[in-house]
Amino acid sequence: MSTLETLAADIASGTVTIVDLTHTLDPDFPVIILPPEFGQCARFRMEEISAYDHRGPAWKWHNLTLSEHTGTHFDAPSHWISGRDVPNGAVDEIPVDAFVGPVIVIDCSAGVAENDDYELTPEVIQAWEAQHGTIPEDSWVLMRTDWSKRSGDLYLNMKEDGPHSPGPTPDGIRFLVEGRNIRGFGTETVGTDAGQGAHYTPPFPAHYILHGAGKYGLQCLANLDQLPPTGAILMAAPLKIKNGTGSPLRVLAMVNR
């Protein structure tokens, strides 16, 4: 049997399972909030065109309104100022083989349960490597926090001094990008950066460092607790939007059981 035939058989038999890492696109799902004088991310909206009625007797369909960065979404290098000149930096230009690849998961959920502002540092990553081996080059790295289990105003966790949610420190993300040459970094929170990420140097280090190096981001992921630390395959193909800086998408993982 070919590799793919084996894979198909393993999926059919349940030896390989498919895990959905995506939140439902829902009008009530939070989006990132910026100071109100800045442009804002469009919320997901759905307007009925017809529903088997006088507007179209035999069919139902909707028009959608959303941002490239609404819901579970992919960040392309051109999303950030540091990645504006990266070759193939838009979602329609990224080689498609980047959309399927190995993924490792760093479980930070215990630390996050204690501290909303939990930081992913080089030390945390090295401790993970001591247990699971060096992060392979060109892997997706996902930060598991169980943050996706929060709902309502606990998700953004917005306070008067801004949102409080976990994320990588500048050194943490630099370690992954420069030290391990990862493919991309993903989180369960609304962005790849910590809620207080604006106060690091550089501000928003995950965005700045990842995209400046031509790496990708994934955010608003779910079900990371169903992934093993190593060995899964991530499938994350953004919509082919001309010059798109990102895209909502269905993120799936193949996991060996």
Add this chain to the structure above:
Amino acid sequence: MIEALQLPPRKDPQKRTVSPTRPPEARSRASLGLSAAAAEGRFALQVCAECNAVQYPPRDACSNCIGTDLPWQNISPAGLLLADTVIQTSTKLYFRERTPWRMGTVKLDAGPVVLCHIHSDCKKNAPVTMLNRLDAAGQGVLLAIPTTRTTNMEDDPLLRALSADPKHRRILITDAWNPNTPALATALIEAGAAAVFVGESESWRPHPNRAALAQIDKVEVQPLDVTDTASVKKLAGEFGGKTDILINNARFMRPGGVLERGDTVFARDEMEVNYLGLMRLAQAFGPAMCGRTADGVNASAAWVNILSVNALSNSPDYGCFSASNAAAYSLSQSLRGEFRSAGLRVMNCFVGPTDDAWYQPLPPPKVLPAAVARSVVDGLKAGLEDVWCGDVAKDVRERWMRDAKVLEREMTTGVDGA
């Protein structure tokens, strides 16, 4: 003396809801000046420009000198009740359902003797004050009330029918985030509202009014986002049948005209909230409210929009916001036409710059939340269609009535320099 109106008992679910009927709507074009004055709560009659004779009823030529220049002018509402009668039956269904009905003649201090509706507490040969109110057909009608206040006088069935009094009514305010919402809710409850529902969008983030609203008795916060059709439909499905007055105070605004922004993102948000939000609300809540305008003491009574006075004439500093309000104003006129047959009033409360974050760089005078609340409650009690809240709104209204083009030229003055 009038018995105080009681909160009605819960509705008998086995009884059919009474369908709305209407008093006669047809008027001559000359007569419509009375309705235009009633829309703003003014008592006005035609006064001959040649001989100053006050005219009644409205006409096309002066009853004294046959002059044809008969502008409408505010005149003294004082008069004396000459005679009255009680009508026991009528061929008109609306009156037939409401007999006995008191009518009479009042000698106005300004001259004419007018035929009008009479408040139950008016005494013959006693002084009365005239009101010019919009009836259920949206036409101005004259009503005499006692010059001195009497107990529970607002609860007279006739006066209540010529108003949209919040007393005992259930009211939906659409936007918990608007800085004017706590003041509106408080004022409506003080005016006797039975319940105030407040729509809250994006409850996934904190907003400054949440704590204030939680402290007001009879306020119930419900999820509602006027940019989300499903959310509007859901709330209407649950509360549409007990929304007697809807106050749409949802507002999205950013300063700037067309060139300042260089994109359409905020302009689209403004249209989504200020214009399409109104449309979504009307499509979801309008039919049920139209079906309940004759539903007893707490029948549905009014639809209220809080609009920028720049809906009338654009202020380029807030050019795109003004345009969205012009669109909403125009839509409110369509709604007046569409709600007319049901007798549901559409009241627009026009405000000048409000005292909140987005108007912060503007100098005073600015409209405080309490002033908006007072204007809305007073407007509902008087059954108005057009309310001008604050000095700026009143000034713009005056200039707009005088010459809309001159106003436009004043509002669009340039600045010197390269």
